[in-house]
Amino acid sequence: MESLYLLVPLSIALVFGALWVFFKASDDGQFEDLEGPALRILHDADADLGKKNQP
Amino acid sequence: MNAVLQPLSCYHCGLPVPADASWHVAIDGVKRAMCCPGCEAVARTIVDIGQTSYYRERTGFAATADAADLVPPELRLYDSDPRFTVDERDEAEAVLLVEGIRCAACVWLIEHRLLGIAGVTAAGMNVATERLTVRWTSDVKLSDLLQALRSIGYTAFPYDAARHTEQLRKTGLTLGRQLFVAGLSMMQVMMYVAPAYLADDGTLDTEMAALMRWASLLLTLPAVVYSAQPFFAGALASLRARVPGMDVPVALGIAAAFLGSVVATWRGSGDVYFDSVTMFIFLLLASRYLELQARRRAAGALARMQHALPDSASRLSAWPARDTAVVPAAALVAGDHIAVRAGEAFAADGIIAEGHTSVDLALLTGESAPQPKGPGDSVPGGAVNTSAAVVLRVTKPVAGSTLSGLLKLVERAGAAKPRIAQWADRAASHFVLALLLFAIATFVAWCFIDPSRAWPAAIAVLVVSCPCALSLATPSALAAATGGLLSKGILVVQPHVLETLHRATHVVFDKTGTLTAGKPAVQSVSTVSGMDTNMAAQIAAALEAGSLHPLGRAIAAYAAELPRLVAWHADDLLELPGHGLEGTIAGQRYRLGNAGFAAVLAGGPPPESCPTDDATAVWLATQGRWLACFAIGDSLRPDARQTVEHFRAQGKQVVLLSGDRQALADRMARRLGIDSALGDCLPEHKLAYVQRLQAAGAVVAMVGDGINDAAVLSAADVSFAMGSGAALAQVHADTVLLHGQLRMIATTATTARATMRVIRQNLAWATVYNVIAIPAAAFGLLGPWLSGVGMAVSSAVVVVNALRLRAR
Numbered sequence: 001m002e003s004l005y006l007l008v009p010l011s012i013a014l015v016f017g018a019l020w021v022f023f024k025a026s027d028d029g030q031f032e033d034l035e036g037p038a039l040r041i042l043h044d045a046d047a048d049l050g051k052k053n054q055p
Numbered sequence: 056m057n058a059v060l061q062p063l064s065c066y067h068c069g070l071p072v073p074a075d076a077s078w079h080v081a082i083d084g085v086k087r088a089m090c091c092p093g094c095e096a097v098a099r100t101i102v103d104i105g106q107t108s109y110y111r112e113r114t115g116f117a118a119t120a121d122a123a124d125l126v127p128p129e130l131r132l133y134d135s136d137p138r139f140t141v142d143e144r145d146e147a148e149a150v151l152l153v154e155g156i157r158c159a160a161c162v163w164l165i166e167h168r169l170l171g172i173a174g175v176t177a178a179g180m181n182v183a184t185e186r187l188t189v190r191w192t193s194d195v196k197l198s199d200l201l202q203a204l205r206s207i208g209y210t211a212f213p214y215d216a217a218r219h220t221e222q223l224r225k226t227g228l229t230l231g232r233q234l235f236v237a238g239l240s241m242m243q244v245m246m247y248v249a250p251a252y253l254a255d256d257g258t259l260d261t262e263m264a265a266l267m268r269w270a271s272l273l274l275t276l277p278a279v280v281y282s283a284q285p286f287f288a289g290a291l292a293s294l295r296a297r298v299p300g301m302d303v304p305v306a307l308g309i310a311a312a313f314l315g316s317v318v319a320t321w322r323g324s325g326d327v328y329f330d331s332v333t334m335f336i337f338l339l340l341a342s343r344y345l346e347l348q349a350r351r352r353a354a355g356a357l358a359r360m361q362h363a364l365p366d367s368a369s370r371l372s373a374w375p376a377r378d379t380a381v382v383p384a385a386a387l388v389a390g391d392h393i394a395v396r397a398g399e400a401f402a403a404d405g406i407i408a409e410g411h412t413s414v415d416l417a418l419l420t421g422e423s424a425p426q427p428k429g430p431g432d433s434v435p436g437g438a439v440n441t442s443a444a445v446v447l448r449v450t451k452p453v454a455g456s457t458l459s460g461l462l463k464l465v466e467r468a469g470a471a472k473p474r475i476a477q478w479a480d481r482a483a484s485h486f487v488l489a490l491l492l493f494a495i496a497t498f499v500a501w502c503f504i505d506p507s508r509a510w511p512a513a514i515a516v517l518v519v520s521c522p523c524a525l526s527l528a529t530p531s532a533l534a535a536a537t538g539g540l541l542s543k544g545i546l547v548v549q550p551h552v553l554e555t556l557h558r559a560t561h562v563v564f565d566k567t568g569t570l571t572a573g574k575p576a577v578q579s580v581s582t583v584s585g586m587d588t589n590m591a592a593q594i595a596a597a598l599e600a601g602s603l604h605p606l607g608r609a610i611a612a613y614a615a616e617l618p619r620l621v622a623w624h625a626d627d628l629l630e631l632p633g634h635g636l637e638g639t640i641a642g643q644r645y646r647l648g649n650a651g652f653a654a655v656l657a658g659g660p661p662p663e664s665c666p667t668d669d670a671t672a673v674w675l676a677t678q679g680r681w682l683a684c685f686a687i688g689d690s691l692r693p694d695a696r697q698t699v700e701h702f703r704a705q706g707k708q709v710v711l712l713s714g715d716r717q718a719l720a721d722r723m724a725r726r727l728g729i730d731s732a733l734g735d736c737l738p739e740h741k742l743a744y745v746q747r748l749q750a751a752g753a754v755v756a757m758v759g760d761g762i763n764d765a766a767v768l769s770a771a772d773v774s775f776a777m778g779s780g781a782a783l784a785q786v787h788a789d790t791v792l793l794h795g796q797l798r799m800i801a802t803t804a805t806t807a808r809a810t811m812r813v814i815r816q817n818l819a820w821a822t823v824y825n826v827i828a829i830p831a832a833a834f835g836l837l838g839p840w841l842s843g844v845g846m847a848v849s850s851a852v853v854v855v856n857a858l859r860l861r862a863r
Binding site for chain 1: 235243266
């Protein structure tokens with residue numbers, strides 16, 4: 001049971017840490033577009049290749 | 056009543072006055088200290104324009120005035136903004152977003168200041184949306200008005216869709232964050248509370264219980280301090296405006312439950328409600344998030360329209376020469392020629408001067424199929440050119456375009472509140488007052504019975520009650536319904552439409568252009584001596600191919616709908632105005648025209664009479680033979696009968712008013728199954744008729760085509776206009792049918808009925824819920840956490856129920 005005296009404060013710190021990360025991500029615009037970046041990763045580097053491949 | 060007077064603070068804005076300050080203004084004969092030259096200038100202006108009573112009336116300090124901002128030169132730029140040009144009544148109108156509205160006295164001050172300027176004809180401030188609608192004549196400049204607003208301490212800028220959308224997006228983002236924080240705290244706090252709920256008596260150490268409580272307290276803090284902000288801010292604002300809104304009991308509930316729990320935690324005895332507080336905040340935010348989402352989707356259809364007009368256009372300055380120059384769309388004037396490439400939107404209303412293309416009008420009318428357009432056809436600005444490049448001759452500058460007219464209508468539509476919404480607001484406000492008194496009564500009563508339960512019971516009453524279900528019931532349903540209708544091409548301009556249409560007892564149709572299409576069309580073809588209808592139509596169409604005569608075009612349009620057998624071609628065409636056409640097809644002479652003209656070729660009188668009720672007969676004959684007769688008349692709209700039947704089935708009286716002869720009106724009424732028809736009606740007769748109906752207690756819905764019926768349309772309780780491009784700007788109707796499809800009236804009526812049903816359901820649910828839940832909470836039957844769930848779920852039910860209207 002004594003371990004709770006350590007674990008409870010730890011969980012509180014964890015929650016505040018999570019909040020901090022969430023706010024930082026939100027400020028950086030992480031949640032503005034939830035689909036675009038996943039698609040873009042397929043296109044970014046291939047932009048030039050695509051042109052070359054075309055006849 | 057001056058609640059805000061304090062020594063050593065600026066009399067105008069309430070900020071501290073610097074020790075070495077020497078700014079003063081004499082107000083009502085008393086010298087008042089000011090904190091900066093800005094406030095001094097503002098206060099002096101207010102005194103100079105004779106509005107000193109503002110200081111007596113106000114209930115909050117004014118916005119601070121930054122001296123540097125008093126004369127911003129960029130305001131002058133708005134004077135040449137094409138959006139605010141003077142219209143035909145020598146007046147201009149603008150919607151301004153005003154920042155810094157604090158209380159009711161601000162509204163009063165702003166309106167008085169603007170109306171005090173010579174040349175301002177109207178000024179109306181909407182506190183809820185922070186929008187100011189102002190009209191002025193040509194001798195005032197918009198920058199003067201903005202300057203006047205600045206001089207009394209308010210920043211205003213022309214209402215701008217982009218800025219507004221940005222605001223909405225930010226609100227959504229903030230709300231999302233607050234929801235996340237509340238959700239995270241809720242989950243954690245529940246974990247700490249669980250042991251206390253699960254443990255049997257005595258199995259949980261006192262120290263351990265205290266640890267859990269302190270941990271819960273710490274994690275509830277972000278939810279109360281950050282996530283609950285909208286409730287505290289709303290409560291404060293509504294208290295300032297002296298209209299207790301739904302945020303007041305919410306904020307009180309949160310504050311009471313949280314502070315009570317903090318005290319209990321500190322003392323180490325008593326109940327804590329941290330789980331209830333966080334859950335309450337989370338669920339309430341979630342239902343608000345739903346509501347915002349619904350509002351945003353309703354605004355979406357409008358936003359798409361606002362982005363339709365392109366900012367620039369390629370002008371052909373020396374048309375038909377091909378040199379183009381890109382100019383701002385606002386700089387286009389009537390008579391300019393612009394090149395519009397395929398895929399681009401037309402920048403202004405105009406007529407196609409060169410080229411054939413198809414045009415997508417979906418945005419303006421909701422009609423999804425692109426329409427073919429060629430030289431001479433007019434095209435509204437905002438339509439999309441889908442197939443080929445064309446040259447457009449501009450007929451109206453951008454500010455006067457169909458789309459701008461539409462947008463102005465929509466903005467006006469957003470300003471007012473329907474009666475039923477006002478009623479619900481008032482009811483909710485009374486409800487809150489009664490509720491606060493009831494919560495106090497509950498607390499006092501329990502203090503006598505069992506003091507330990509007084510606090511939880513009072514909190515439960517505050518939390519469980521749901522005035523927000525009550526005040527959300529109407530607006531959420533109306534917003535969802537109006538948004539849904541707009542996406543179908545029905546523009547509801549006045550807020551009362553749905554409510555009144557539902558109550559309407561009489562539906563009055565104007566004949567020409569409403570029940571009928573307003574242009575001639577072939578109604579029937581009767582053939583003689585075994586002639587094939589299709590072939591007769593094709594021959595006639597071949598003869599009329601080059602004709603611009605309206606009857607000829609009607610025949611051509613009719614033939615184009617039929618399956619084409621052979622591509623006929625007519626030679627040696629001879630046109631006798633007033634009689635008809637003669638021509639040779641495949642070596643045979645044909646005549647198409649009135650009976651006398653055709654008889655010369657056919658030899659002899661027509662074999663039988665053409666069924667020409669109210670139509671013109673056009674005969675087709677060849678050498679020695681009669682072939683066919685076309686009855687051409689003003690055709691019924693295809694959906695006219697269906698619409699009339701819809702209203703008759705609802706038990707509403709359908710009336711036809713027409714400027715045509717009585718006999719024609721009667722025949723039309725018979726064909727449609729309308730009970731009463733009145734012919735020979737001048738506009739003033741129609742007006743008198745509608746007013747007579749109203750005097751007899753009828754609620755009249757009027758359907759007209761908008762231009763000649765302006766008077767009767769505005770007299771009717773609720774009115775519909777068929778939206779044809781040119782008529783739009785002059786429309787006096789409450790609703791505009793953008794595609795001109797008659798059956799949309801039935802759609803609107805169906806939606807109106809559904810909306811009223813949803814509103815009634817919502818109000819009934821809110822009432823029943825409150826009637827059951829509040830006494831239950833007062834008798835101590837509901838714990839605070841159950842109250843929180845009940846409250847949030849009851850709001851969510853209302854919003855989700857309203858959202859169903861969108862799907863219709």
